[in-house]
Amino acid sequence: MTLFTEEDPTQRRYVDSITEVTAFEATKEPMKIISASDMLGICDAFLSETQCHIADRLPLSIAGRHELGRKIEWNCPHSWKPREEWSTHVRHALQILNRRYLDTPVSQLDDWQTWEELSTDIHVSARCTRRTVEFYRSGNPQHLPMSTELFAVPEVFSKFVASILSGDIHPVWMWHADAAKTPRCLDGLYPKYAPLS
Numbered sequence: 001m002t003l004f005t006e007e008d009p010t011q012r013r014y015v016d017s018i019t020e021v022t023a024f025e026a027t028k029e030p031m032k033i034i035s036a037s038d039m040l041g042i043c044d045a046f047l048s049e050t051q052c053h054i055a056d057r058l059p060l061s062i063a064g065r066h067e068l069g070r071k072i073e074w075n076c077p078h079s080w081k082p083r084e085e086w087s088t089h090v091r092h093a094l095q096i097l098n099r100r101y102l103d104t105p106v107s108q109l110d111d112w113q114t115w116e117e118l119s120t121d122i123h124v125s126a127r128c129t130r131r132t133v134e135f136y137r138s139g140n141p142q143h144l145p146m147s148t149e150l151f152a153v154p155e156v157f158s159k160f161v162a163s164i165l166s167g168d169i170h171p172v173w174m175w176h177a178d179a180a181k182t183p184r185c186l187d188g189l190y191p192k193y194a195p196l197s
Contacts, residue, residue: 014143023169030155033172036137038083039151042164043133045090053116060121061129067111068125069162071097071118076158083132090161092123125165136171148173152174 061066075093101115114116139147153160153171163169 015145019061026152027150027158031152031170032080032155033150033152033174036133036149036151039133039153039164040130041083042086042090042124042161043130045087046094046122046129046164048087049091049094050119050123050126052120052123054120057120057124059124061166064111064121065125065166067122068118069164069166069168072165073158074161078156078158078159080155080157080160086161089157093161094119098108122165125167129164131166132167132169148174152173 058076059065072090072093075096076089081089092149098115101112101118105114112121133151135152136144136148148171150171154163
């Protein structure tokens with residue numbers, strides 16, 4: 001289990017650490033758009049069912065967070081569920097993991113030797129994701145070009161729940177454009193713009 005040890009992110013511009021999703025990446029798996037409120041709701045489902053048993057625990061590395069996500073993904077339903085059921089499914093998945101630590105001996109090779117370690121890392125990861133959603137929602141102009149209330153998430157429910165722990169967040173900025181109001185768009189002809197010099 002590797003803890004987060006990268007350089008201090010406060011020493012560089014945050015916007016430089018954001019990567020643009022290419023058209024290929026965006027179409028690799030089906031996504032749906034949900035609100036920031038829904039994102040906070042699923043984070044809160046994890047936070048209410050777990051505790052931070054180990055003080056000052058740092059977030060895991062990317063690989064560690066992806067492993068956390070996989071543990072949850074295996075115990076969640078595949079098909080999308082209504083928001084009212086999210087807490088129930090999170091609770092059920094966590095109960096399955098908890099029973100595993102109570103009922104079977106844990107391998108010495110397992111990254112988490114106790115339920116307290118696993119619960120703490122789940123709690124810390126969900127808290128990081130919640131803070132990230134709040135950060136994008138607030139749109140701090142010192143760090144972000146603009147705020148957003150929309151996030152793209154996997155259409156498969158188990159992958160969506162796993163993405164909360166892995167920290168794979170996809171904020172979405174969406175605008176509406178009236179094609180008839182495009183400059184020089186006359187009679188449906190493709191608009192002509194002055195070439196860039």
